[in-house]
Amino acid sequence: MLSPSEIKKVDKSGLYKIYENWPNLCKKVYETEVNVPDASNIGKIIYAGMGGSATPGDILQDWLKDKIDIPFYVVKDYHLPKFAGKDTLVIAVSCSGNTEEILSIFSESLKAGCKIVTISSGGLLEKVSLKNNIPYNKITFTLLSRASFPQIFYSSIKIIASFGFINGLKDQIPKSIIMMNDLSKRISIESPIRKNLSKRIAIRFYDSLPLIYGSNLNRAVAIRFKNVLNENAKMHAIVDVIPELCHNEIVAWEGIKNKTFRSIFLRYKGEPPEVRVRFEILKELIKDAGFDVFEIWSRGNDCLSKIISLLYVLDFSSLYMAILRGFDPSPTINIKRMKDGLKSRLDRN
Numbered sequence: 001m002l003s004p005s006e007i008k009k010v011d012k013s014g015l016y017k018i019y020e021n022w023p024n025l026c027k028k029v030y031e032t033e034v035n036v037p038d039a040s041n042i043g044k045i046i047y048a049g050m051g052g053s054a055t056p057g058d059i060l061q062d063w064l065k066d067k068i069d070i071p072f073y074v075v076k077d078y079h080l081p082k083f084a085g086k087d088t089l090v091i092a093v094s095c096s097g098n099t100e101e102i103l104s105i106f107s108e109s110l111k112a113g114c115k116i117v118t119i120s121s122g123g124l125l126e127k128v129s130l131k132n133n134i135p136y137n138k139i140t141f142t143l144l145s146r147a148s149f150p151q152i153f154y155s156s157i158k159i160i161a162s163f164g165f166i167n168g169l170k171d172q173i174p175k176s177i178i179m180m181n182d183l184s185k186r187i188s189i190e191s192p193i194r195k196n197l198s199k200r201i202a203i204r205f206y207d208s209l210p211l212i213y214g215s216n217l218n219r220a221v222a223i224r225f226k227n228v229l230n231e232n233a234k235m236h237a238i239v240d241v242i243p244e245l246c247h248n249e250i251v252a253w254e255g256i257k258n259k260t261f262r263s264i265f266l267r268y269k270g271e272p273p274e275v276r277v278r279f280e281i282l283k284e285l286i287k288d289a290g291f292d293v294f295e296i297w298s299r300g301n302d303c304l305s306k307i308i309s310l311l312y313v314l315d316f317s318s319l320y321m322a323i324l325r326g327f328d329p330s331p332t333i334n335i336k337r338m339k340d341g342l343k344s345r346l347d348r349n
Contacts, residue, residue, distance in 0.1 A: 002189075002324070007189045007319075010323045010326065011319065011323065012330070013143060014143075015143060015232070015319055015329050016188075016189050016319060018147045019147070019315060019319060020184055020188050022149075022150050023180045025142070025150040026153075026176075027177050027181075030173060030174070034117075034158045034159050035117070035135035035136060036117050036159055037089075037134075037135050039115040042088070042089045043087035044084075044088050045070065045091065045165075046073045046081070046088055046090045047075070047093070048074075048093065048101075048102055049076065049102065050076055050101050050102060051099075051145055052095060052152075052227075053095045053099065055149060055220070055224050056093070056149060056156050057074040057091075057156070058074055058224070059220045059307060060160070062216075062217070062218065062221075062307065064165075064166070067166070077101060078100075078101045078105070080109060080112060084108075084109065084112050086115075088112070089114070090114045091117055091119070091156060091160075092117070092119070092125065093119045094120045094123065095120065095139070095145035095152065096120065096122075096123050097120035097123020097124055098124050102125065103128070106128060107128075110132060116135075117135045118136050119155050120136075121148070122141075126138065137155050144330060146227070154177075157173055171302075172304040175301075175304070175305050176305045176307075179299060179300045179305040180309070183312050183313065187313060197296065198313050198314075198320055199317070199320050201264070201294070202321045202323075203320075204262065204294055205264065205294075206235075206321040206325055207325075208262040209236055209237070209260050209261050210235075210238070210264055211240070211264070212225055212237055212263075213241070213265050213266065213282065214241050214266040215242040215268070215279075216275075217268050220307075221307060222241060223239055224314070224315070225311075231329075232319050232321070232322045232327075233318050233322040233327065234325065234327045235321065242279065242282070243274070243278060250285055253285050253289045253291075256291075262294065263286055263292075264294045264295075265282075265293060265294070265295040266298075266314075267279065267295050267296065267297045267298065268297070269299075269300075296313065296314075
């Protein structure tokens, strides 16, 4: 089960190769200079992205929310918030460069007089950026938008760092890459199940409806896990976070009968007492309902390493779940159908 030959047979596009190469991609991007606007008096940051291009923004928001003095917003939509203006830095990201929502955000950012910087692998976003003299950062597209996380995330970190917002956090960036490099050996396709956490997660959850419970410390990782389960493994998943789930989600366990539900807790070393206690009580409630709880813990000593370690393990596990379910993880047929349907119907209007 989950032998290298079995994985290669199902993963026809070779997504596993990209996951295994993530540490090298991270290092390469981190060592690359970025283009940024000549800007001062930035009062807020908006990160605009969709799908796999949005995840880096979510991760940055979680990492920075209690560490920088200005608001950081993530927009996954066609339109800028009304408050965006001359004191707003907009980081517009589209891996393909052709995401219509981000092209709309770019246009509105120009009209609003925002300070803009863009990231893509080419496409229309590159063209409109160069046409309007907007600082543009070209990344290498690696098979899929969601697989290009290292290029987008570490480019975005460097952009934010260039403005001096994370001066006290810069040492966490190389540490997170070292952490990922160490993990890659443990969760690669050559690593056996007994030593491979990602494979063990996959075996436990591939035939279930996962209930992914995190905290506000790792909200974005929980959402990312749900998203890659959708896209790689072609399966549904439910996400909720502490403390909010203690006011609603926990009640559902009083009447739950479906044994295909399986819960997975995303835990952090050094959790605040209020988070730790809620997780422990939640575990008791779930066990009293007749269900087991599976916990995975972050690695590393700094906040960014903890985030990246969880994300990497879970992304790889979603690939292994795809293999166990018999799906090539790369194709996303329904996303293509949605895009084609939108194009044909909007063109008629």
